[in-house]
Amino acid sequence: MADNDALPANIHCARDYEDLARQVLKAPTFAHVAGGAGRDTAVAANLAALEAVRITPRVLRDLTHGATTCRLGGRRHPIWLAPVAFQELFHAGAERETARAAAATGTCMVVSTLSSLPLEEVTGPDRWFQLYAQPSRQATLDLVRRAESAGYGAIMLTVDAPVHAPGLTSLRAGFRGGLTPANLRDAPPVDTSLAPGEGRVFQGFLRHAPTWADVEWLRGHTRLPLWLKGIMHPDDARTARESGADGLVVSNHGGRELDAAPASLTALPAIRATMGSDFPLLFDGGVRSGQDVFRAIALGADGVMIGRLQAYALAVAGALGVGHMIKLLREELEVCMALSGCASLADIAQADLSGRPSAGGN
Numbered sequence: 001m002a003d004n005d006a007l008p009a010n011i012h013c014a015r016d017y018e019d020l021a022r023q024v025l026k027a028p029t030f031a032h033v034a035g036g037a038g039r040d041t042a043v044a045a046n047l048a049a050l051e052a053v054r055i056t057p058r059v060l061r062d063l064t065h066g067a068t069t070c071r072l073g074g075r076r077h078p079i080w081l082a083p084v085a086f087q088e089l090f091h092a093g094a095e096r097e098t099a100r101a102a103a104a105t106g107t108c109m110v111v112s113t114l115s116s117l118p119l120e121e122v123t124g125p126d127r128w129f130q131l132y133a134q135p136s137r138q139a140t141l142d143l144v145r146r147a148e149s150a151g152y153g154a155i156m157l158t159v160d161a162p163v164h165a166p167g168l169t170s171l172r173a174g175f176r177g178g179l180t181p182a183n184l185r186d187a188p189p190v191d192t193s194l195a196p197g198e199g200r201v202f203q204g205f206l207r208h209a210p211t212w213a214d215v216e217w218l219r220g221h222t223r224l225p226l227w228l229k230g231i232m233h234p235d236d237a238r239t240a241r242e243s244g245a246d247g248l249v250v251s252n253h254g255g256r257e258l259d260a261a262p263a264s265l266t267a268l269p270a271i272r273a274t275m276g277s278d279f280p281l282l283f284d285g286g287v288r289s290g291q292d293v294f295r296a297i298a299l300g301a302d303g304v305m306i307g308r309l310q311a312y313a314l315a316v317a318g319a320l321g322v323g324h325m326i327k328l329l330r331e332e333l334e335v336c337m338a339l340s341g342c343a344s345l346a347d348i349a350q351a352d353l354s355g356r357p358s359a360g361g362n
């Protein structure tokens with residue numbers, strides 16, 4: 001963790017924050033962030049799928065009216081800060097630092113249920129609340145009501161992590177979590193007892209896991225827009241819309257849940273094709289550059305969320321680092337737009353690509 005936050009001299013692109021964070025963070029903490037589920041194959045797949053998409057240069061267009069305005073809420077740019085738990089691991093100011101960067105850069109910050117600070121203490125003009133369903137509907141509703149009272153703009157229910165097995169990278173590096181999420185300090189203890197013959201996964205963790213019925217129930221209990229995060233199959237996307245979701249995040253949780261999952265990018269075209277051009281879709285998983293932002297938008301996303309780079313920039317230089325990282329991503333996106341003849345995000349959706357995953361595949 002940086003002692004006094006200042007921008008390091010040797011950052012030339014957003015991804016450079018990864019290398020610096022490796023030097024700044026304790027090895028187990030870096031492994032916890034960088035690693036994924038199992039042997040990190042889904043993490044690698046996310047990066048490789050983005051890299052494989054090549055963008056054809058287009059020339060001599062007048063782009064002086066160009067802008068990165070996002071149709072979701074008319075935001076200045078299409079970059080969200082993904083929910084990243086326990087930010088005290090990266091900076092003493094935790095989520096408060098990230099929120100300062102979000103406010104300064106006109107960025108929507110999605111605050112995790114597992115934040116280090118209580119959700120009421122993470123303030124700013126554009127915040128959504130990431131919800132993990134709790135063992136009882138009442139406890140879930142308590143979190144939703146707190147987020148509503150605190151002025152959050154949407155609820156993002158994460159649906160792809162009903163059970164979590166730490167990955168090998170994190171385990172082998174000796175990362176020990178053991179942190180208490182501030183939002184859940186008063187939560188009653190969960191009954192984890194098993195009857196003879198019952199299994200730890202199905203009858204243990206999954207006993208309290210949410211189902212589609214809970215999504216419908218939640219839809220009926222908040223007026224805030226409801227997003228589902230962690231959708232990878234077109235049929236799930238369709239069911240989500242039928243259950244009342246206002247938007248979806250196409251995501252494999254940064255490769256941190258199912259190690260055998262395909263790259264999030266591979267799932268995106270088919271989900272966009274299924275949902276039609278108007279349905280709000282965010283994307284995350286492997287975004288490390290403005291070119292990656294472009295690639296995701298070209299394949300159907302309205303915007304992208306940034307997970308690991310956020311943690312790295314926070315560790316290296318606090319709010320300044322996160323703000324700088326977003327600025328670099330924006331500039332990288334704009335350069336990529338300029339070189340491919342795109343004046344708007346709508347133009348990006350029509351860009352010429354090669355190596356793209358097909359809409360038929362998932």
Ligand SMILES: Cc1cc2nc3c(=O)[nH]c(=O)nc-3n(C[C@H](O)[C@H](O)[C@H](O)COP(=O)(O)O)c2cc1C
Pocket residue numbers: 032033034046082083084085112113114130158229251252253254255256284285286287305306307308309311
């Ligand atoms: C350290 C860390 C903590 C995370 N915590 C959460 C969380 O609390 N809730 C959640 O929905 N996703 C969480 N995620 C997943 C991110 O929101 C996002 O889906 C993922 O990081 C995107 O991939 P990227 O890291 O390659 O950008 C976390 C990711 C990391 C790296």
